[in-house]
Amino acid sequence: MYNKITAHIEDHREELERLWKEQLTSDTDARIIDIMPEHIFESTSSEFFDIILLNLKDKDREYKEKLQSFSDKVVRLGWPVALVVKGLREFVHTVQENLVQYGSIDKEREGDYLELLDKWMTPISNEIIQTYAETWEKTVSLQKMALQELSAPLIPVMEQISVMPLVGTIDTERARLVMENLLDGVVSHRSEVVLIDITGVPVVDTMVAHHIIQAAEAVHLVGAKCMLVGIRPEIAQTIVNLGIDLDKFITTSTMKKGVELALEMTGRKIVELEG
Known part of the structure; x- marks a missing residue:
C-alpha cells in the first residue's frame, strides 16, 4: 500500500504539484497570496513539495538541512504557520483524490489509504511546525535584541x-x-x-x-x-x-x-x- 502511494506520487509529480498549488491558492486568503511576488510563491511552493517528497526516501542530514532552510525562508517571507499547515493538509487531499481518479486504489479501500496518508504526513507536519516555531523564536529574539540596541541610543x-x-x-x-x-x-x-x-x-x-x-x-x-x-x-x-x-x-x-x-x-x- 505504502509503495503504491509513493510510486504514484513520483510518476505524477508535475500534475500533483500543479493541482496542489491551485487548491492551496483557491482556499487561502487572497491577501496572503497577493503580498508575495508570483515567482517567489511558485518557487517556495515547489520547494515545499520537494521537501515532502524527499521525506519518502531520505531522512538523513540532507532532509534535515533542507527542512531547516525552508523554515528559515518561510519565516523571512512572512508565511503564516496556518498557511504551512494548510499546505500539508491540501497535499493529503490532492494525492488521495488523484489516486482515486487514476484508479490506483480500490474505491472500497479509499478510507484506508486516506488514513495511511494522514499517518504518513503527521510526523512531517509536526517536524515542519516545530522547526518553523524554533526559527520564528530565533528571529523574534534577534529582532528584540536589535530593537533594544536602538531603543535608547546616546x-x-x-x-x-x-x-x-x-x-x-x-x-x-x-x-x-x-x-x-x-x-x-x-x-x-x-x-x-x-x-x-x-x-x-x-x-x-x-x-x-x-x-x-x-x-x-x-x-x-x-x-x-x-x-x-x-x-x-x-x-x-x-x-x-x-x-x-x-x-x-x-x-x-x-x-x-x-x-x-x-x-x-x-x-x-x-x-x-x-x-
Whole structure:
C-alpha cells in the first residue's frame, strides 16, 4: 500500500504539484497570496513539495538541512504557520483524490489509504511546525535584541555634548537600558552635558518621570549635567498635576533651545557668519 502511494506520487509529480498549488491558492486568503511576488510563491511552493517528497526516501542530514532552510525562508517571507499547515493538509487531499481518479486504489479501500496518508504526513507536519516555531523564536529574539540596541541610543552631537532621543513608551526594562546607555555613553564620550529628548514619548506619568529623574541623578554622579528637552505643553501640565518635582535638572521645550543652552554651559555659543 505504502509503495503504491509513493510510486504514484513520483510518476505524477508535475500534475500533483500543479493541482496542489491551485487548491492551496483557491482556499487561502487572497491577501496572503497577493503580498508575495508570483515567482517567489511558485518557487517556495515547489520547494515545499520537494521537501515532502524527499521525506519518502531520505531522512538523513540532507532532509534535515533542507527542512531547516525552508523554515528559515518561510519565516523571512512572512508565511503564516496556518498557511504551512494548510499546505500539508491540501497535499493529503490532492494525492488521495488523484489516486482515486487514476484508479490506483480500490474505491472500497479509499478510507484506508486516506488514513495511511494522514499517518504518513503527521510526523512531517509536526517536524515542519516545530522547526518553523524554533526559527520564528530565533528571529523574534534577534529582532528584540536589535530593537533594544536602538531603543535608547546616546549620540555624541559635538564635543562634550550628547543627546539621547527617546521614542515610545518607557517601561521598566527600557528604563534600565536608558540608565546603562547613559552611564556608559557619558564615560566613553566624555560628555559634560547630556540632553534627554522626550519629544517622542507619548505619556509622561509618575513612573516615567521617576525613571528619568533616576537617570538624571545617575548622570550627575559620574560628573555630567543632565537636561530634559522636548517638554510639550500637555506634558508640562501632566507633570504639574501629578506633583512631580523636576527642579533638580534643567528643562527646555525644544531640542534647539537645549543645544543652545548646552553650548553656553560648555563655554560656547552659536554665531552667524557675516556675508
